[in-house]
Amino acid sequence: MLNRLSSDISALLEARADGHSLPAGLYTREDVFEADIDVFFHKHWICVGLDCDVPEPGDATVVDIGKTSLILLRDDDGGLRVLHNVCRHRGSRLLDAGKTIVSKLVCPYHTWTYELTGELTYAPHMGKDLDKQCYSLKPVSFRSIGGLIYVCLSDNPPEDIAGLEQAMIERLAPYDIRNAKVAHQTDVIEDGNWKLTMENNRECYHCSANHPELCVSFVDIDFGFDPETLSPEDREQAEEHFRLYDERTKAWEADGFPSSAVEQLVDCATNFRSQRLIIAGAGESQTPDATAASSKLLGQMTRKDLGDMHLWGHNSWNHFMGDHAIVAIVIPLSADRTLVRTKWLVHKDAVEGKDYDLEKLTDVWIATTDQDAELVARSHAGALDPAYQPGPYSPxxxxNLDKFATWYIDRMRAHGH
Structure with missing residues (x-):
């Protein structure tokens, strides 16, 4: 049965035409979803949280990925830990979903007790011969990259995470995300496949028609365009914009802020892209009027004119600006349901109502995420329709959607599908 299912998935992979969206079954089928979890959320590096989710010793938060449950925590020495949320006795969950504060990890079933390092210290009525050292909680491979926590559940994590690490440590350093704080978080469940969520995020072809709030701070020309359809005036405007990008990028980099595009999108395991983008209008932040939402800037930032340091991966997207940052993490729940967890970060000492206005801070991306949820639901409903057939991506x-689909197919095949 497993071989037949794998063969069926292989047929779908083979059916994908270059430059086109994926065959419907790759978005809608439950066996494909299970394969996606195994390949892309167990065997690849994924973003699951932030250092500042657990700022103090004893702080813990649980993140569930498919059937796997993880504990992100800060140990007594202030070190980060990522542990499997599975008691080594009979497998009970140790902590419930969400955030908590703990001094020990105590199993609610039979009170097996673990230090915050994962070491088993108490196992009542198990006899003197039990070797506690053999029953520590299982650790998870993780990297904290500029304050973003990436995990890989495989015993052989892809080594090309080094490319992401090398690019982003310097880029994120001025924002000091490790010492920021989460001012607000939303969990939005989209009624669509996780790949549709990621595809929707990787293009702004749809933005001008669907995201009026975001378009205040996004530059229209960055959305892409067919140069043959431009009027002479619009073509001149586009050329001027590209000159401005070149000028700004050189100036930013001369001031010590890496800005040019860096990417691993195909022929790789760890998929990411980063670039410092120009912010439109007032040019300071992704807010309703494009001015900063927080008067206390992030980390060591002293400037509000450094644009939007953009970073995406295959389950996340991020925007780092002088005054605040937005981190979105995508977690598949089923073939047709996807959790989008968005966090708004400010300086750890920023005070709501004094240094920043929460509504101004969150308005744009709350609206954008809700709008995207509707678009993803429409896309998934269309993929379920018998009339669906893969359509061409705009050149x-x-x-980037074409590259994402190509990467997806290649990685599925690399793992035996």
Missing amino acids: FSET
Whole structure:
């Protein structure tokens, strides 16, 4: 049965045409979803949280990925730990979903007790011959990259995470995300497949028609365009914009702020792209008027004119600005349901109502995420329709979708599908 299912998935992979969206079954089928969890959320590096989710010793938060439950915590010495949320006695969950504060990890079933390092210290009525050292909680491979926590559940994590690490440590350093704080968090469940969520995020072909709030701070020309359809005036405007990008990028980098595009999108395991983007209008932040939402800037930032340091991976997207940052993490729940967890970060000492206005801070991306949820639901409903057939990606606005689909197919095949 497993071989037949794998063969069926292989047929779907083979059916994908270059430059086109995926066959419907790759978005809708339950066996494909299970394969996706195994390949992309167990065997690849994924972003699951932030250092500042657990700022103090004893702080813990649980993140569930498919059937796997993880504990992110800060141990007594202030070190980060990521542990499997599975008691070594009979497998009970140790902690419930969400945030908590603990001094020990105590199993609610039979009170097996673990230090915050994962070491088993108490196992009542098990006899003197029980070797506690053999029953520590299982650790998870993780990297904290500029304050973003990436985990890999495989025993052989992809080594090319080094490319992401090398690019982002310097880029994120001025923002000091490790010492920021989460000012607000939302969990939105989209009624669609996780790949549709990621595809929707990787293009802004749809933005001008669907995201009026975001378009205040996003530059229209960055959405992509067909140069043959431009009027002479619009073509001149586009050329001026590209000159401005070149000028700004050189100036930012001369001031010590890496800004040019860096990416691993195909022929790789760890998929990411980063670039410092120009912010439109007032040019300071992704807010309703494009001005900073917080008067206390992040980390060591002293400038509000450094644009949007953008980073995406295959289950996340991030925007780092002088005054605040937005971190979105995507977690598949089923073939047709996807959790989008968005966090708004400010300086750890920023005070709501004094240094920042929460509504101004969150308005744009609350609206954008709700709008995207509707678009993803429409896309998934269309993929379920018998009339669906893969359509062509725009060669001007959706080239990154083509690369994502190509990467997806290649990685599925690399893992035996």
